[in-house]
Amino acid sequence: MFLELNQSWDWNEHWTNNKFPGDNEYKTSSQPALVYVTKLDTNSREEMELKPIGHSHYSGKDGKLYDNLNTLSTALKIANKITAVVKP
Numbered sequence: 389m390f391l392e393l394n395q396s397w398d399w400n401e402h403w404t405n406n407k408f409p410g411d412n413e414y415k416t417s418s419q420p421a422l423v424y425v426t427k428l429d430t431n432s433r434e435e436m437e438l439k440p441i442g443h444s445h446y447s448g449k450d451g452k453l454y455d456n457l458n459t460l461s462t463a464l465k466i467a468n469k470i471t472a473v474v475k476p
Contacts, residue, residue, distance in 0.1 A: 389428050391438055394421035395466050402459035403446070413447035419463040420446045423453055430474050438470040 399405055399418045408414045424438035442455040443463075457464065 389426055389438070389472055391424040391470060392421045392444060393424065393466055393470075394419075394444075395463065398462055398466075400459075400461045400463075402461075408446065411447050413449075417447060419460050420444050420454070421448070422457075422460065422463055422466070424470055426472060428472065428474060433474060433476070435471045435473050438472060440464065 394417070396416055397418055403419045405415065405418070420443040422440050423442050423444060425441050426436045426438040428436065440457060442453045442457065443460060444454070445452060
């Protein structure tokens with residue numbers, strides 16, 4: 389299962405407001421959306437934790453997964469823990 393999570397206006401030293409001045413989508417986005425993943429076991433009722441594996445394009449243009457998380461800071465703190473449970 390994949391989950392994409394983002395917080396608008398979440399700038400940091402790398403993702404600054406003037407980084408892509410011609411991209412209007414980026415101007416309200418800042419740090420790209422984080423992508424979390426877990427493998428769902430549909431036979432289990434155990435809680436499964438999703439872990440960050442990358443981020444989206446900075447303005448959502450290409451649908452690719454970028455695995456470098458080094459430039460993300462406060463974006464990694466939006467959620468303390470993300471879990472999923474399969475309901476019967």
